[in-house]
Amino acid sequence: xxYKAEYIWIDGTEPTARLRSKxxxxxxxxxxxxxxxxxxxxxxxxxxxxxxxLKPVFVCPDPIRGGDNVLVxxxxxLTDMTxxxxxxxxxxxxxxxxxxxxxxxxxxxxxxxFYKDGRPLGFPAGGFPxxxxxxxxxxxxxxxxxxEIVEAHMDACLEAGLALSGINAEVMxxxxxFQIGPAGPVAVADHMWVARWLLYRIxxxxxxxxxxxxxxxxxxxxxxxxxxxxxxxxxxxxxxxxITACEALGEKAQEHIKGYGADIEHRLTGMxxxxxxxxFSYGVSDRGASVRIPWQVEVDKHGYIEDRRPNANCDxxxxxxxxxxxxxxxxxxxxxx
Numbered sequence: 001x002x003y004k005a006e007y008i009w010i011d012g013t014e015p016t017a018r019l020r021s022k023x024x025x026x027x028x029x030x031x032x033x034x035x036x037x038x039x040x041x042x043x044x045x046x047x048x049x050x051x052x053x054l055k056p057v058f059v060c061p062d063p064i065r066g067g068d069n070v071l072v073x074x075x076x077x078l079t080d081m082t083x084x085x086x087x088x089x090x091x092x093x094x095x096x097x098x099x100x101x102x103x104x105x106x107x108x109x110x111x112x113x114f115y116k117d118g119r120p121l122g123f124p125a126g127g128f129p130x131x132x133x134x135x136x137x138x139x140x141x142x143x144x145x146x147x148e149i150v151e152a153h154m155d156a157c158l159e160a161g162l163a164l165s166g167i168n169a170e171v172m173x174x175x176x177x178f179q180i181g182p183a184g185p186v187a188v189a190d191h192m193w194v195a196r197w198l199l200y201r202i203x204x205x206x207x208x209x210x211x212x213x214x215x216x217x218x219x220x221x222x223x224x225x226x227x228x229x230x231x232x233x234x235x236x237x238x239x240x241x242x243i244t245a246c247e248a249l250g251e252k253a254q255e256h257i258k259g260y261g262a263d264i265e266h267r268l269t270g271m272x273x274x275x276x277x278x279x280f281s282y283g284v285s286d287r288g289a290s291v292r293i294p295w296q297v298e299v300d301k302h303g304y305i306e307d308r309r310p311n312a313n314c315d316x317x318x319x320x321x322x323x324x325x326x327x328x329x330x331x332x333x334x335x336x337x
Contacts, residue, residue: 001028003068007035007054008197009076012043012086015262016212016313019197024072032056032072044076044086052084053077058190063159064201071160073194088317089189095321096185099328102337105236105304106188106320107165107181107229111312112199113216114146114174115209120216121145122173129173132221136171145174149206154178156198162191171222171272181229185324189316214311215266223267223274224312230323231304234336239301241336246282246291246305248330249323253280253290256326259318261311268309275308 008021020042024035039045039052054074062069076084083090096104114121122145123129138144150167157164157178165179178199180192196212203210215223234241249256257264257277268277275281275290282291282305284298290309297303310319331337 002026003028003070004062004065005032005059005070005072006062006065007032007056007072007074008194009037009054009074010086010088010193010315012039012084014043017086017315019193019200021197028068032059032070034077035074039076039084044084051079053079053081057089058194060160060162060194063156063198071194071197073190088315088321089186092189092317092321093186095325099324099332102328102331103233104185104320104324104328105182105231106185106323107179107183107304108188108192108310108316108319109177109179109225109227109229110192110195110212111170111175111177111224111226112210112212113172113224114149114176114203115211115216116207120172120174121208123217132171132173135169135173135175137168143173144169146176146206146208149203149208150176150178153195153199153202156202157195160194160198162195163188164191164195170224172217175216175222175224185320186317189320192316212311212313214261214263214313220272222272225267225274225308226261226310226312226314226316226319228307228310228319228323229304230307230327232328232331232337234331235302235304237302238336239298241331241334242293242297242303242305244330244334244336245327246293248326249291249307250280250282251330252322252326256307256322257309259314259322260309261314263313264309264311267311273308277309 035054040047040050058073163183167178270276273287281289283289285295292306
């Protein structure tokens with residue numbers, strides 16, 4: 001007997017990496033081994049030295065094929081078994097380990113847009129639908145498009161054992177969101193990449209594409225982000241730690257902007273529930289700020305913050321690394337751990 005292992009990895013496409021996958025047939029009882037691929041076809045190696053290595057790092061049930069089949073998220077290594085330059089997970093893990101005692105938790109809100117026939121699902125050919133306003137968390141065939149795909153994706157994530165915590169329709173037709181978390185910095189990013197792969201794969205069966213473009217439609221339409229909720233043990237017990245984290249993010253604002261996804265300036269304009277990409281602000285219950293402190297957190301004097309800047313097309317390994325490094329370093333220096 002044998003089973004199928006779908007190896008999934010992140011390629012070297014710039015400025016936004018893409019997901020790749022291929023199948024390996026394994027004997028029952030065999031663990032997914034390291035494997036290889038042609039890096040010259042994924043923007044990760046030249047043709048004269050094209051071999052790259054896949055190292056399994058997260059394995060979960062395959063909800064599409066079912067049975068004993070699995071999904072195998074893998075890091076990319078060079079043939080000397082060191083991390084490939086595109087391997088952002090390898091850059092996150094030492095940071096996560098260094099600050100592990102602070103117990104960082106993340107919840108990432110992944111927005112995305114369905115496309116069919118060259119336009120967002122629900123947009124009429126050659127024109128525009130009614131202005132946004134009724135689509136967010138809407139119900140009814142005149143407000144919601146692609147729900148059958150969203151439901152199938154939600155079920156698949158749960159069957160795979162991912163830390164999916166919810167879904168909702170978003171502000172623009174054909175635009176949706178799913179949330180991953182709470183989980184630690186490495187786990188939330190692993191689960192997010194697998195959830196993205198499942199989204200693309202399931203939408204494929206409906207003849208629909210899913211895009212993480214941060215501004216899929218120009219003009220008076222919301223962009224697509226990956227709002228990132230974050231807390232440490234200290235923040236979950238102290239409002240002073242909340243403020244320390246917000247202030248630290250402000251001091252490193254431009255470094256974070258550079259790591260929060262390509263074309264971020266197209267989305268962070270100061271309109272459509274965003275702060276300008278070139279400015280930093282934080283505030284209570286303010287969705288026009290760079291970082292929002294939920295009103296309940298101010299009331300309770302402890303909890304979490306929401307960094308509203310990351311793009312839908314961000315690399316969650318980069319986002320969690322930047323936030324942990326910046327906030328946990330500041331909290332450590334302030335003695336708030």
